[in-house]
Amino acid sequence: MPAICALLAVSLLFGCGRAQVVLTTGFKQDEVFIVGSESCSLPELMIYITNIQKSYENVFGEEIRTVTSDGVTFEESIKNTALAQLAQIKTMYLMALDRGLTLDAATQNAVREAALEYYSSLTEAEIEELGASEELIENMYYEMALAQLAYDEIIKDISPEISDDEARFVKVRIIYMRTTYKNGDSLIPYMDEDYDRVYNTLRGIRAGVLNGSLDFETEAMKYNEADESVISFGKGTMDIEVEEEAFSLAGGEISDIVGTADGLYLMQCIMPLDRTQTDENKVLITRRLRDEAFESVYDDFVGSRIRNLNSELWKTVTLNYDPEITTCSFFEIYEKYLDGEGPDD
Numbered sequence: 001m002p003a004i005c006a007l008l009a010v011s012l013l014f015g016c017g018r019a020q021v022v023l024t025t026g027f028k029q030d031e032v033f034i035v036g037s038e039s040c041s042l043p044e045l046m047i048y049i050t051n052i053q054k055s056y057e058n059v060f061g062e063e064i065r066t067v068t069s070d071g072v073t074f075e076e077s078i079k080n081t082a083l084a085q086l087a088q089i090k091t092m093y094l095m096a097l098d099r100g101l102t103l104d105a106a107t108q109n110a111v112r113e114a115a116l117e118y119y120s121s122l123t124e125a126e127i128e129e130l131g132a133s134e135e136l137i138e139n140m141y142y143e144m145a146l147a148q149l150a151y152d153e154i155i156k157d158i159s160p161e162i163s164d165d166e167a168r169f170v171k172v173r174i175i176y177m178r179t180t181y182k183n184g185d186s187l188i189p190y191m192d193e194d195y196d197r198v199y200n201t202l203r204g205i206r207a208g209v210l211n212g213s214l215d216f217e218t219e220a221m222k223y224n225e226a227d228e229s230v231i232s233f234g235k236g237t238m239d240i241e242v243e244e245e246a247f248s249l250a251g252g253e254i255s256d257i258v259g260t261a262d263g264l265y266l267m268q269c270i271m272p273l274d275r276t277q278t279d280e281n282k283v284l285i286t287r288r289l290r291d292e293a294f295e296s297v298y299d300d301f302v303g304s305r306i307r308n309l310n311s312e313l314w315k316t317v318t319l320n321y322d323p324e325i326t327t328c329s330f331f332e333i334y335e336k337y338l339d340g341e342g343p344d345d
Helices: 042-060 062-067 072-099 105-121 124-130 132-153 194-209 216-223 238-245 275-303 311-316 330-338
Strands: 021-025 033-034 038-041 170-179 180-183 186-189 230-236 263-271 307-310
Touching: 021 263, 033 042, 033 072, 038 042, 038 072, 038 311, 042 072, 042 124, 042 330, 062 072, 072 132, 105 132, 105 330, 124 307, 132 275, 132 330, 170 194, 170 216, 170 275, 194 216, 194 263, 230 275, 238 263, 238 330, 307 311
Parallel strands: none
Antiparallel strands: 021 307, 033 038, 033 307, 170 230, 170 263, 180 186
């Protein structure tokens, strides 16, 4: 199964989870939001925010604090991501309860061990700043584990038989030559004489390869204008004209010249079925089908639950720039103890 942190797409800096919240009033102290009968406390939110923030700063450096994407600042992004992910966890936890799911003894023990390890990793300054306790951490991991169990329960019967043809990846060597040039955001077609020059070059290469006087790989090194000369791809990932021609080739066969909106292709088939890529694509297709099945159930469930945000408290929440606060292992430790087998494996 995918670890719950992967399911929540922690790595997507400017992404949001699926569960959204609306504004309201009438909350208890330090209560950030309510989803159905579940609420989220300020310490829970700060543990998420701080761990996501520090993980990114460790990878990209503190200069990432100045990054803005589509008008969204780093601070706004981290806050929104943490809020959405926690709302999703709380919702999935309710789904587990609604289905009568419980953790077995081994998983409960793993939850306790994970909580102890994470809590023990915190300094006194971090415990005070985050408002953390071992009991709180254990409860957070418990809810995450039950949320994962809800996902597993919903997708357990989704085991489609994906055929080689459906998942097929073909590996080809290409010579791509442009027949357009850029003018700002626009593509301007070549004049007829320039187009003919490109076409005739590829036609000459094709004829030479077919009669044995030219080597395709050598010619690709001379003329290919794409980033790579050897590519593997599946259905729906290339221009339809390129895809149809590539998927019709036998091993070693040379394609006709294929035209697209921006250039011409000549291809040599290396593998009509790239086994490694095809098998990996089967896993991805299965995962997508399972996620779609889960999302359908999730959307129905969350649509009937009231979701309220403590807007006044939310406005006061900020990232932590204290150099003594460095904790970033909350999700890593969860994965260490509670990531199991399933669609990602």
